[in-house]
Amino acid sequence: MADLPDIGMLERSELFRGVSPDVLEEARRAAFRKKFLAGDVLIQQEDAATTLFTVVVGRLRATQTTSDGQQIIIRYLGPGEIAGYAILSGSDVHPGAVTAVDDSHVIGFPAAVIRGLMVRHSSIAINAVRLLGARYRDLQVRLRELATEKVDRRIAHTLLRLAQQAGRRTIRGIEIAFPLSRQDLAEMSGTTLHTVSRTLSGWEERGVVDSGRRRVVIAKPGDLAMIAGETA
Amino acid sequence: MADLPDIGMLERSELFRGVSPDVLEEARRAAFRKKFLAGDVLIQQEDAATTLFTVVVGRLRATQTTSDGQQIIIRYLGPGEIAGYAILSGSDVHPGAVTAVDDSHVIGFPAAVIRGLMVRHSSIAINAVRLLGARYRDLQVRLRELATEKVDRRIAHTLLRLAQQAGRRTIRGIEIAFPLSRQDLAEMSGTTLHTVSRTLSGWEERGVVDSGRRRVVIAKPGDLAMIAGETA
DNA sequence: CGGACTTTTGAAGTAATTCAAGGGGAGTGG
DNA sequence: CCACTCCCCTTGAATTACTTCAAAAGTCCG
Secondary structure: OOOOOOHHHHHOOOOOOOOOHHHHHHHHHHOEEEEEOOOOEEEOOOOEOOEEEEEEEOOEEEEEEOOOOOEEEEEEEOOOOEEOOHHHHOOOEOOOEEEEOOOEEEEEEEHHHHHHHHHHOHHHHHHHHHHHHHHHHHHHHHHHHHHHOOHHHHHHHHHHHHHHHHEEEEOOEEEEOOOOOHHHHHHHHOOOHHHHHHHHHHHHHOOOEEEEOOEEEEOOHHHHHHHHOOOO | OOOOOOHHHHHOOOOOOOOOHHHHHHHHHHOEEEEEOOOOEEEOOOOEOOEEEEEEEOOEEEEEEOOOOOEEEEEEEOOOOEEOOHHHHOOOEOOOEEEEOOOEEEEEEEHHHHHHHHHHOHHHHHHHHHHHHHHHHHHHHHHHHHHHOOHHHHHHHHHHHHHHHHEEEOOOOEEEOOOOOHHHHHHHHOOOHHHHHHHHHHHHHOOOEEEEOOEEEEOOHHHHHHHHOOOO
């Protein structure tokens, strides 16, 4: 099969880290590679959970949408991270949607294969526990922020987090390495695109950030951290 | 040892559900029973993660507090549920605090024992994955609510969720079966105790709820679901 | 019966949304 | 290459839902 992934791709996945080569080989044989273009949908909300993906290159966005169309971004996923965690936790439908925000290259695994691997190799199940624990902790922090902090702080925190997981050092500062609109930032910070726009405009004047159409560069990360309230 | 728990208590824990008797016995020997009074603290935020607890009877509250004292309630834990999940996911400190809200009876396990059991018995690791997955999904929903819905809907959702996990049918309606103040509801819904008080007063007039000092009874669950926006 | 919590309610203030309109870039097709 | 169109972003003005401030009234417990 031309579309079998290679071992190196697997061992860079957070689900297979530190797993023995023969188990990796077993996973590899059931896997398939797939490309998605920016904007393509990998997983639809409420769809039957049949496949788990792990990102090789690119960037995905996990969202939750209400019946009346309101949406929030749960998280962005980069290389090594997994999409479709419902497979792991035994749910039969995906609780949210996953979309590519950049041209992306992923590896897919059938649900049954992953479940079988977890049963026979506790190291994989333990990796799953770690990764879900980390995500759970992240959401706890975001929930606290959303409940207790004002918008500008929340937006600052959002940017700092994105910089951490997808920041690229440039001459001008740290650039968020994927297209990110005001609307996207709003859906991550729990506000509207208008407020995000106004807030960024203010920071722009002070030289804290340098942003444009679906593009954000953090010029002064220290100042942004101050705004976020990280004890100076 | 007088304080060894019995097998029945263990198999009712979400972490040990469906696990074989000999493994249960192994876990049992390393465990200890402990009682906490309402208000007692089981886990302090930022403490070293040394122990995992599972509730036998009573009710615990998991919270997150900011450096400036702002607090939110992550969730309430009832019989069978576990506290101190950091142990599972390999973190060395607890990201939040856990307090008893009613007199409670718990079983404690040393971190190393739990980690060892997960390595040797994938069924336990898989239970951990399921439980963390379910909690993660819960938080996703709450995050979405907090970001997109108005306070009265959020409070309604909070009450319905609490009723589901700790509701007791009475003549007057569904009673939340543990002490729950306006402040507690505020910390779960992302608002202030004043707003909760006003909102409940309004509902009280319409006969939707019947509440008092640290006590809430949902008289008309259907009406509350309507307020929460669950398509009638 | 005193004292500590918890709850209620009014009034003032405000942060952020909503409403509304216009302006700029990037890409497409003629 | 220029024009057209689609997004995305910006900015003002009006509105509002909610918080904050303040004070008083219950309620439980020793």
